Amino acid sequence: MTSVQAARPGKVASLAAQRRRSAAIAWVFVAPFVLTFGVFGLIPLVSSLAMAFTDLRARDIRNPFNVNFVGFENFVAVLTDPSFQRALFNTLMFVVVGVPATLFLALVLAVLLNSVSRRAATFFRVGYYTPVITTIVAVAVVWRIMYQNTGVLNTILGWVGISGPNWLSDPNTALLAITIMAIWRNIGASMVIFLAGLRGIPADVNEAASIDGANAVQKFFRITIPMMMPTILLNTILVTTGYMQFFDEPFVMTNGGPLESTTSIALQVYNQFKYGNYSVGAAGAYVLFALVGILAIIQFRFFRQRT
Template sequence: MTPTASVKASPERTAGPADPRRTAPPRTAPGRLRRTLIAWGFCSPFIALFATFGVWPIFSSLTMSVTDITSRDLRTPFRVNFVGLENYNALFSDPTFARAILNTFYFVAVGIPLTMVIALALAVALNSGIQRAKVFFRVAYFAPVVTSVVAIAVVWRYLYKPDGMINSILALIGIHGPDWLNDPSWSMPALILMAVWRHFGIPMVIFLAGLQAVPAELYEAARIDGATRWRAFHSITLPLLRPTTLIVAVLLSVSYLQFFEEPFVMTSGGPLDSTTSISYYAYEQFGFGNYGLASAASYVLVAAIALLSFVQFRIFRAKA
């Protein structure tokens, strides 16, 4: 006898209480359009300013980087010719630009780690060791950030003179100091030292905020387990500061790769192009009227910033 399959009827779903959101009348098209137009009206001043002073200059400089435009072509823009990558080829064929690339990456490779180490050390001291006058030290360490670069340059030029304070201190221990800003071997280290002193304030504040977000219970547990301060710092503080370190590294990279103010006010790119940076090179070419070449140098700098930021995101990204 063949068994027959019995089919059970599924019970019907009982209708629940009506959802007031579903029973609400739909919004009318004129009312939605009116709200959209009002929102765009409030946003339009910012959009206009951003398009005028942000998008348009970027588009213009990108266009200039692939043309042969110079200062002579401003009154006759129709004579400008499309030259493709010739400006970029000219850049990398110029030994001055090659020296500017090496100077910039030397500045970045030494300046960023030194700034981060000093900023983190001071942040740790302000967060734990220094209890009295903590506010005073925070303000004092942050003061160089808000001080005029011209005033800073005047002071540091006096410090770097052959008979300045730095060489006087070195003479006390029997070291004959160099002519810092006029010696090609010492001009870049001198600018790096000044830049680190000038820029470590913001990373210090960011690191201090990151340290204050670390739970104190973790340090107490580590102390109970017998961990030393260095072990706790290495195993707790540094891993939890990875997002903060990423922010600091990216901000410093963007700032240091645009290395311009220090050579501009201190050395004018000398001596012997030892402090010429990519930004300063672009500035000089713009002053010479080589607008296409200056724009191409600027986009080489943009590519360097993007590449270094990508590498830093890969290195300091949070581990799963």
Template sequence: MSAPTSSPPAPATRAPEGGTRSRHVDPTRRQQAVAAWMLALPFVLLFVVFSLGPVLASLGMSFTDMKRTDIRNPFAVEFVGIDNYVKLVQDPLFRKVTLNTLLYLLLGVPLTMAVALVVALGINRVERLKGLLRVGYYLPVVTSIVAVSVVWKFLYRDNGGLFNTVLGWVGIDGPGWLDSTTLSLPALVLMAVWRNFGTLMVIFLAGLATIPQEVAEAAEVDGATGWSRFRYITLPMLRPTLLFGAVITGIGYLQFFEEAFVMTKGGPLDSTRSATYFTFDQFGFGNYGYAAAASYLLFLAVVLLTWVQFRWLGEREAKR
């Protein structure tokens, strides 16, 4: 008798793609999305109410003639289009403060970056007391800007100021630093450089730490001098760090305000009044629409400066 043949096992059925598995996954993803939005909702609401909302409101305000007297009667505000921007371009005082701000920028940014880079290179070569030096040079950054400005105002005094006293030791009659229309702005820039280079110093030290020592050692073995190593190795490898430092420093000098407010009140003869100071004054005068337009011109200047810096310092890196 022949053995009974067993029937072949039934083939295993595969669940169709997008069937049961997808029905189990989709609710989980949906729950995760809902949970994420619930967690982000408080921040989104705070951002809309306290950041995005005021920004859009000030943008709309820049196209109106709103003044302090219109707060109680907002329906009296009239839409004036770009009249505020046209008036700003034609305003001699605004053109003067724009030139002052440009001088702040052109003097302050290169000096701050140069001093910070030199100090960072020096500290990077020191083995002992490196931490103490970093804290000492960074200390002015965390010091109150008002306190720093008051101290430097005394240093710049005609009689009894430190700078004129030192000049008197060598027979030089020191000038009135903050009373001169030609010296007051460079004097403020010098103080700003002293206070702000500590931030860039820390950033440059971090950038220097990323440069491989093997590259510098190989160049030294090949006979490269210190200047050649700095020019062809250190600077190119620091390009992203220099770009970041230039952007944040440039934005800071475009918003130059506290130093002039405390030390010179924008004088003498508006020689130290910046665009930010001008905007502050216009808000104080109650010209809200005019001040909002000035603030958005300053915003456009920040965008333009950042674009130029990215083109200048970031173009070679992009081509590589």
């Protein structure tokens, strides 16, 4: 017993040395990500937050000691700016129309594809997902041509006796036109996630419901939707977050026009940086960050009560 007790401290020390060695090896593998995130993620994040509380402008880059602390003045300036308020309205309208439409159409397509053969589902899934991986510039150029007065859409409307609008040049239709394009482009990603959720529902549950006399509609609303709630929550947050930050579509297609009818918060923030108003742009970015966080919390609370 005495020899065993005497050997135990050595074994404990050996185990501790192995743990330290394993931790050191783990940190060697993790270090590239930690350094990359720190240099290109954490440091810019903290710097932009500090910038939002100063009066930093482009002219101050050469004279950094001229920068002053201004507190919440930039946030007040952002929230009271009519251009930002218009951008906020455009963004919310884009989200209110685009998110439900995207999720609804994606869910319908996922249900339809889940009822066909695997080979057919794969073919259509690739087709619907292709716009997601296509560069936004190419998509925007094609849709901009389609939206011209003599484009495909107005030509089709002319066949049924409808005079199509000047989609991207009319403030009343420009945002709607961009929303339609965004819905078409993002359906594929949401559809794939919904399809994965549908494939995860046990077949025994639907078979038992059929034996009990439930029809297709009852099974969809009483089995499929409740069991899909985690997937619906994930898709809702992803789509909402993406639509709140929409930038590429108006930047490429309309540059925020006409008459700021398609300017988003992200595009407004970009313009502030472009004009050299770095501190105001940083404040606008954090206002957008706060809005995205608030919407995510609301969605979590809403779906938590139904799961």
